[in-house]
Amino acid sequence: MFHIYCPYCEEHREEEEFHAKGQAHIARPADPDACSDAEWGDYLFFRDNPRGIHHELWVHAVGCRKFFNITRHTVTYAILETYKMGEQPTITAESLARGEKAGNVQAASGGQQTVGASDAAVASVKGAQA
Amino acid sequence: MQRYSGFGLVKHALSHHENWQRQWRNPTPKKEYDVIIVGGGGHGLATAYYLAKEHGITNVAVIEKGWLGGGNTARNTTIVRSNYLWDESAALYEHAMKLWEGLSQDINYNVMFSQRGVLNLGHTLQDMRDIQRRVNANRLNGIDSEVLDARGVQELVPIMDCSKNARYPVMGASWQPRAGVARHDAVAWGYARGADSLGVDLLQNTEVTGFKILDGRVVGVHTNRGDIGAKTVGCVTAGNSGVMAKMAGFQLPLESHPLQALVSEPLKPVLDTVVMSNHVHGYISQSDKGDLVIGAGIDGYNGYGQRGSYPTVEHTLQAIVEMFPMFSRVRMNRQWGGIVDTCPDACPILSRTPVKGLYFNCGWGTGGFKATPGSGHVFAWSLAKGQMHKLAAPFSIDRFRTGALIDEHGAAGVAH
Numbered sequence: 358m359f360h361i362y363c364p365y366c367e368e369h370r371e372e373e374e375f376h377a378k379g380q381a382h383i384a385r386p387a388d389p390d391a392c393s394d395a396e397w398g399d400y401l402f403f404r405d406n407p408r409g410i411h412h413e414l415w416v417h418a419v420g421c422r423k424f425f426n427i428t429r430h431t432v433t434y435a436i437l438e439t440y441k442m443g444e445q446p447t448i449t450a451e452s453l454a455r456g457e458k459a460g461n462v463q464a465a466s467g468g469q470q471t472v473g474a475s476d477a478a479v480a481s482v483k484g485a486q487a
Numbered sequence: 488m489q490r491y492s493g494f495g496l497v498k499h500a501l502s503h504h505e506n507w508q509r510q511w512r513n514p515t516p517k518k519e520y521d522v523i524i525v526g527g528g529g530h531g532l533a534t535a536y537y538l539a540k541e542h543g544i545t546n547v548a549v550i551e552k553g554w555l556g557g558g559n560t561a562r563n564t565t566i567v568r569s570n571y572l573w574d575e576s577a578a579l580y581e582h583a584m585k586l587w588e589g590l591s592q593d594i595n596y597n598v599m600f601s602q603r604g605v606l607n608l609g610h611t612l613q614d615m616r617d618i619q620r621r622v623n624a625n626r627l628n629g630i631d632s633e634v635l636d637a638r639g640v641q642e643l644v645p646i647m648d649c650s651k652n653a654r655y656p657v658m659g660a661s662w663q664p665r666a667g668v669a670r671h672d673a674v675a676w677g678y679a680r681g682a683d684s685l686g687v688d689l690l691q692n693t694e695v696t697g698f699k700i701l702d703g704r705v706v707g708v709h710t711n712r713g714d715i716g717a718k719t720v721g722c723v724t725a726g727n728s729g730v731m732a733k734m735a736g737f738q739l740p741l742e743s744h745p746l747q748a749l750v751s752e753p754l755k756p757v758l759d760t761v762v763m764s765n766h767v768h769g770y771i772s773q774s775d776k777g778d779l780v781i782g783a784g785i786d787g788y789n790g791y792g793q794r795g796s797y798p799t800v801e802h803t804l805q806a807i808v809e810m811f812p813m814f815s816r817v818r819m820n821r822q823w824g825g826i827v828d829t830c831p832d833a834c835p836i837l838s839r840t841p842v843k844g845l846y847f848n849c850g851w852g853t854g855g856f857k858a859t860p861g862s863g864h865v866f867a868w869s870l871a872k873g874q875m876h877k878l879a880a881p882f883s884i885d886r887f888r889t890g891a892l893i894d895e896h897g898a899a900g901v902a903h
Contacts, residue, residue: 358797373798377788379742398888402740402831406729408791431743432791 364441365423378414380404381426410450488684490595511683516690519716520548525695527551529560531723532678533863539685542871547687552694556675559725562825563856564748564782566761568605568666570632571898572621575881577628583861596677598669603760605666610655610766618661633662648812655767668772698735704843721846721870726826728849737841740887741828741850744785745795749822753777768901769806794824827852832892833899837879
């Protein structure tokens with residue numbers, strides 16, 4: 358059971374209130390009519406599906422009903438960060454690889470399979486990636 | 488290879504079963520193979536078996552990072568059926584069904600294929616219309632399929648709540664009598680033993696860490712036990728396929744999700760068929776050992792962790808108890824997750840790739856087990872001939888760019 362911090366409600370709620378909506382930050386082509394079939398197919402269907410850090414869209418379906426983003430590890434399932442629509446993640450696969458400390462982390466802690474976005478969690482994720 | 492038979496069983500009993508031959512060798516990797524199959528699950532092992540048996544290509548290695556059949560092959564709910572809606576998928580799954588019917592004899596291994604029938608329930612008028620459409624399509628494709636009304640369902644499964652008092656009353660079902668279940672481990676082991684006896688090297692605990700690509704053509708793989716050369720590589724890695732594609736430098740239209748299943752404590756025989764409900768959202772059968780084998784939908788988030796969340800288990804069991812109130816006090820014994828590679832159109836990918844000589848067989852999502860023999864058979868043909876088999880051709884990656892999708896969400900056992 359995930360315990361997810363909704364950045365709009367500003368509190369932790371149980372996973373059942375939320376729906377996962379797949380990869381985040383997919384930009385709709387500015388001029389769809391000018392897209393080739395391949396470009397449009399890539400936009401609609403092709404996804405990163407990484408084994409590791411994943412930025413994904415969730416919706417607080419039976420709460421505030423707002424969409425927001427989660428940065429999560431797809432093997433440990435640790436939630437590292439939640440942030441509002443329009444914002445950019447502060448934790449990325451690259452930043453962890455560089456060994457940067459995450460700043461301004463909105464903690465998403467607790468739950469059976471989720472650890473908090475503490476330095477220890479970030480360190481453990483780095484360990485898993487190494 | 489020592490053939491298995493009733494006589495052999497008696498003979499070995501006389502020596503206290505201490506002299507059984509090992510089922511396969513544990514070979515040292517060669518420098519070079521004609522074909523490398525990445526992934527030692529059911530589909531990969533079947534591919535290797537048919538390559539050797541039907542195409543005489545025996546200089547083949549199956550490279551598996553863990554142990555044979557330890558991934559989704561050992562984690563599914565063992566249901567086999569072929570009642571798919573569209574011609575392309577019906578042809579592929581029915582091809583598999585015909586191979587299932589002779590499989591134990593073919594590989595001299597008892598896969599315990601039991602054609603006990605599969606019911607796909609309808610609980611709404613729209614369900615029943617969809618069922619009628621699918622059954623008609625099945626029959627046009629020569630697949631056994633019937634529409635049953637609620638009374639027909641009740642006769643087949645007396646213990647199910649088919650009354651009007653249910654929250655979602657059963658209005659009827661589609662019924663495929665030739666469908667059923669098979670022993671999943673035996674399928675992997677049987678194909679492994681068959682392939683090994685024909686000369687295929689099964690390399691366990693060997694992880695592919697990259698592809699050797701020269702001028703856009705695959706020439707081998709990097710592994711944790713050194714580089715191995717090959718002219719043709721078939722990648723059959725289910726949930727990990729997206730990661731493998733990335734190693735080869737391209738992307739797949741796949742998302743990997745946990746799919747959970749669970750089994751109960753063993754009970755006396757109580758359910759002699761397979762019941763699936765898309766609407767109430769669960770499926771159940773009883774194994775020969777007596778435990779109820781239960782599954783439902785995927786966990787909605789991407790994951791590679793081979794485990795899911797408890798709310799999904801709870802929803803699954805709610806559905807089962809809704810259909811079978813008498814199971815409300817059955818205790819669950821074990822629960823686990825596998826990683827399924829789901830495709831946007833709920834159909835697999837059997838395809839060439841942008842890298843010459845590298846083929847992918849993936850995207851089977853939540854229903855790959857039933858296709859194991861057919862998938863291996865057509866994929867072996869494709870690797871041997873260097874062109875896709877006519878049953879595999881519609882399942883190219885290109886369909887996500889041409890728009891020729893094969894939308895099978897309706898014929899999936901439950902909605903995912």
